[in-house]
Amino acid sequence: MHIHFLDPYRPRNSPIHALDGRVKFVLTVAFILAASLTPVAAWPVYILLCALIFSVEILSGLGVGYVLKRALLALPFVLAAFPVIFTNGETVLFSFPIGPWMLTAHAEGLARFISVALKSWLSVQAAIIMASSTPFPELLQAMRAVGIPRLLVSIFGLMWRYTFVLVDEALRLMRARAARSGRSGEAGHRTAIPAGYHPRRGHREGVNVLWRARVTGGMAGNLFLRAFERSDRIYVAMLARGYDGEVRLLPLPPMTGATWGALLAGLALLGLLLSFGILFWG
Amino acid sequence: MYAPVQPMHIPDGFLSTLVSVVFWVISAISVAYALRRVGKDLGERQVPLMGVLAAAIFAGQMLNFSVTGGTSGHLLGAALATILLGPWAAVIVLTSVVSIQALIFQDGGLLALGANLFNMAIVGVTVSYFVYTSIQKLARGKSWGVFIGGAVAAWLSIVIASLAAALELALSGTSPANISVPAMGGIHMLIGIGEGLITIGALAFLYAARRDLLRTGEAAPKGGAAVWTFGLGIALVLAVLSPLASAHPDGLLWVARQEGFLNAARAPLYHVIQNYTFPGISNAKLATIAAGILGTLLVFGTALGVAYWRRKKA
Numbered sequence: 001m002h003i004h005f006l007d008p009y010r011p012r013n014s015p016i017h018a019l020d021g022r023v024k025f026v027l028t029v030a031f032i033l034a035a036s037l038t039p040v041a042a043w044p045v046y047i048l049l050c051a052l053i054f055s056v057e058i059l060s061g062l063g064v065g066y067v068l069k070r071a072l073l074a075l076p077f078v079l080a081a082f083p084v085i086f087t088n089g090e091t092v093l094f095s096f097p098i099g100p101w102m103l104t105a106h107a108e109g110l111a112r113f114i115s116v117a118l119k120s121w122l123s124v125q126a127a128i129i130m131a132s133s134t135p136f137p138e139l140l141q142a143m144r145a146v147g148i149p150r151l152l153v154s155i156f157g158l159m160w161r162y163t164f165v166l167v168d169e170a171l172r173l174m175r176a177r178a179a180r181s182g183r184s185g186e187a188g189h190r191t192a193i194p195a196g197y198h199p200r201r202g203h204r205e206g207v208n209v210l211w212r213a214r215v216t217g218g219m220a221g222n223l224f225l226r227a228f229e230r231s232d233r234i235y236v237a238m239l240a241r242g243y244d245g246e247v248r249l250l251p252l253p254p255m256t257g258a259t260w261g262a263l264l265a266g267l268a269l270l271g272l273l274l275s276f277g278i279l280f281w282g
Numbered sequence: 283m284y285a286p287v288q289p290m291h292i293p294d295g296f297l298s299t300l301v302s303v304v305f306w307v308i309s310a311i312s313v314a315y316a317l318r319r320v321g322k323d324l325g326e327r328q329v330p331l332m333g334v335l336a337a338a339i340f341a342g343q344m345l346n347f348s349v350t351g352g353t354s355g356h357l358l359g360a361a362l363a364t365i366l367l368g369p370w371a372a373v374i375v376l377t378s379v380v381s382i383q384a385l386i387f388q389d390g391g392l393l394a395l396g397a398n399l400f401n402m403a404i405v406g407v408t409v410s411y412f413v414y415t416s417i418q419k420l421a422r423g424k425s426w427g428v429f430i431g432g433a434v435a436a437w438l439s440i441v442i443a444s445l446a447a448a449l450e451l452a453l454s455g456t457s458p459a460n461i462s463v464p465a466m467g468g469i470h471m472l473i474g475i476g477e478g479l480i481t482i483g484a485l486a487f488l489y490a491a492r493r494d495l496l497r498t499g500e501a502a503p504k505g506g507a508a509v510w511t512f513g514l515g516i517a518l519v520l521a522v523l524s525p526l527a528s529a530h531p532d533g534l535l536w537v538a539r540q541e542g543f544l545n546a547a548r549a550p551l552y553h554v555i556q557n558y559t560f561p562g563i564s565n566a567k568l569a570t571i572a573a574g575i576l577g578t579l580l581v582f583g584t585a586l587g588v589a590y591w592r593r594k595k596a
Binding site: 008028029032033035036037070071073074077080081083084087088112116117118119120121122123124127128131136139149151152154155156157158159160161162163165166167169170171173174209210212213214215216217218219220221222223224225226227228230231234235238243244245247 | 292293294295296297298299302313314317321325326327328329330331332333334335336337338340341342344345346347348356357359362366374377378379381382384385386387388389391392393451455456457458461462465466476479480481482483484485486487488491492495
């Protein structure tokens with residue numbers, strides 16, 4: 001398989017990597033569902049879920065740090081839930097004036113906000129572990145196994161294959177633009193130009209936002225056209241190899257007893273944690 | 283250098299389980315239907331064409347340009363895909379892009395994927411299709427129809443999709459509607475401008491290089507009228523519902539509490555038509571809705587009437 005900076009798969013020799021992709025797929029979705037269903041402010045359950053996900057991270061050999069660093073990506077969205085602190089609940093925590101308004105924080109709102117942030121943080125970690133420990137072809141198998149139409153799965157597979165090709169193409173387009181339009185206004189470009197350098201008269205350099213948007217649009221159109229023509233060539237190549245529109249895939253490998261065991265044990269554990277949360281805090 | 287994180291991709295944890303599941307069901311049915319339609323139109327070409335173009339939209343989202351002070355604009359591609367491929371194929375292409383972003387890059391959640399698919403692949407595409415074909419009809423094959431239509435479709439599809447996301451958050455009780463709607467809508471009104479400009483640039487390039495590609499997108503596919511109507515409906519519902527919801531901080535619960543809603547004497551936050559009261563409707567909010575619907579219908583009725591009249595004359 002093509003090794004590319006985009007591919008999140010990190011090969012390790014770990015039981016998590018060795019686990020069947022279908023089991024990981026189902027358990028990841030089940031974990032996210034369990035986190036989603038856990039009642040607000042069921043703190044012990046959140047701690048247990050957190051312990052569970054950390055143990056899997058350590059077991060997978062990826063390390064907690066690696067996963068947490070990638071999980072930061074989803075963090076900014078937490079801002080969307082922030083106002084809930086001030087609009088939800090009765091128990092007043094504190095209030096302070098902002099201009100003409102009085103902002104009042106409520107305990108219930110705060111609990112809700114922290115729960116949402118935790119749910120999101122735990123879920124994104126589970127998804128990262130799955131993507132980092134499962135090669136893409138295994139994820140495709142898992143999608144087939146849970147009943148996603150095979151046509152869609154084949155489109156996903158082909159898309160993944162050509163994502164690398166077209167991302168490289170996009171990066172080449174951007175490199176060419178950077179080489180041609182000196183100070184395009186991008187961070188890093190300004191410093192790359194030596195002091196005292198004066199571009200030739202009439203040398204267009206990142207003129208204004210409209211110009212830059214138009215150039216970028218041209219690049220997008222160009223990329224689209226190249227992809228369109230490439231898809232034609234791929235189709236012809238597929239025809240030459242006997243493609244007749246029928247998507248033929250290898251049969252899924254059988255589920256062994258141990259695989260079933262791992263799946264059921266995982267589901268049972270999550271079910272236990274969830275019922276614990278709903279029983280005591282629901 | 284990972285794919286840019288976009289504010290419209292809702293991560294897991296922000297939507298209530300019920301909302302997530304309902305949108306999963308809606309999206310699954312729509313995508314399955316689109317898949318059948320595309321299969322009929324394209325046959326055996328479907329897999330290579332859809333796969334490679336989905337990869338192209340994904341890669342195209344990396345192309346960015348600096349706007350000001352470290353912020354940059356980039357393409358989302360719903361409108362461009364709709365214009366070039368038609369609505370059904372665009373739904374499949376965007377479904378692939380959004381799903382892979384969630385599955386591999388954690389850009390958007392897995393449980394929230396149903397809602398994200400609904401916002402970007404279904405709302406984004408149908409709204410684009412409705413706007414683009416409407417303006418196209420008005421322009422009667424003149425080239426400005428392609429560019430203005432593309433730009434407006436790009437802008438509106440982003441804004442309406444973001445309103446859908448804001449309402450989903452409000453429905454889940456995660457973010458009060460009076461904050462999430464103006465915030466999401468406001469941010470995406472700006473992001474949409476970048477999208478519109480890039481879409482014009484892309485269309486200008488394709489118009490010069492391969493005009494035939496723009497022609498194929500123009501041809502109304504079977505069932506286009508249904509998509510058009512759905513796009514109009516979605517645009518109407520979200521444009522009317524979100525200001526209303528945002529006038530009621532406790533989300534869309536007003537539906538359940540119609541009495542309190544009707545008694546509320548507060549003036550609506552947004553006037554679709556300023557100081558307009560509908561004859562026979564004493565309630566200010568109801569009058570606003572009626573005026574909003576009537577206004578939208580009037581504008582598009584006029585547009586269609588003009589298009590029809592011009593076609594007859596030609």
